[in-house]
Amino acid sequence: MRRKIVAGNWKMNTVIQDGLDLAESVKKNAEKGLPENVMLILAPPFTHLAGLKNILPDNIGLAAQNCASEESGAFTGEVSAAMVASSGANYVIIGHSERRLYFKETDPELNKKIKLALASQLSPIFCCGENLHEREKGIHTEVVKKQIELGLSDIPEADFKRIIIAYEPVWAIGTGKTATPDQAQDMHLYIRTQIKEMYGEETAGNTSILYGGSCNPSNARELFANSDVDGGLIGGASLKADDFLAIARSF
Ligand code: PEP
Numbered sequence: 079m080r081r082k083i084v085a086g087n088w089k090m091n092t093v094i095q096d097g098l099d100l101a102e103s104v105k106k107n108a109e110k111g112l113p114e115n116v117m118l119i120l121a122p123p124f125t126h127l128a129g130l131k132n133i134l135p136d137n138i139g140l141a142a143q144n145c146a147s148e149e150s151g152a153f154t155g156e157v158s159a160a161m162v163a164s165s166g167a168n169y170v171i172i173g174h175s176e177r178r179l180y181f182k183e184t185d186p187e188l189n190k191k192i193k194l195a196l197a198s199q200l201s202p203i204f205c206c207g208e209n210l211h212e213r214e215k216g217i218h219t220e221v222v223k224k225q226i227e228l229g230l231s232d233i234p235e236a237d238f239k240r241i242i243i244a245y246e247p248v249w250a251i252g253t254g255k256t257a258t259p260d261q262a263q264d265m266h267l268y269i270r271t272q273i274k275e276m277y278g279e280e281t282a283g284n285t286s287i288l289y290g291g292s293c294n295p296s297n298a299r300e301l302f303a304n305s306d307v308d309g310g311l312i313g314g315a316s317l318k319a320d321d322f323l324a325i326a327r328s329f
Pocket of ligand 1: 087246250251252253254290291293311312314315
């Protein structure tokens, strides 16, 4: 049975103490119980990772929001996959649309990051999704297909099994506009079919595909009710522990 995952992407929010307080609140609220097979992951800024590792229980995953596309060396300001792993994190978000857009990250560069993350025993949360123009032109499936083909090219099946996919239509991120449950389900099924072509039925069936884009406690239930939507990558609503947990309890 594939895992249901609700991951919180804190983006560039919270100073360290606020992040520790937020993680503590998530932990306390999660102790009240979660639906079966639902797992939480928190993705704070790099500076918070080691501190959060100290306070989070093993059943709450810890993710970085990015890692470098080079292994080590003279890349001032970068944080390598090995460094992320050494902080205690076990996941890393790769290819978020804000990284693609503002930091001009390309598909081949993302593919390098994925491989370095896997080599450091991290599980990548690989983000894909079309922008509004591409959705309106009706080319959203081709866009996502290409992002997956290039970003996830050349990954041995055993490693691919550790990858989580997040479908995040760019027009829905931070805009308050959510994909309809049908739009989400259609794209998730499309992605799963693509994985099936690459790795076969079993791996496709075991891959968790998360939805991201203005997901909140009011719309999570109808999104998660779809058979191919295995949870969410949550931005804004993950900054409030109660909202984040309400989303996790929407299964
Ligand atoms: C995100 O940035 O991954 C995201 C889904 O943001 P939001 O929930 O705020 O739309």
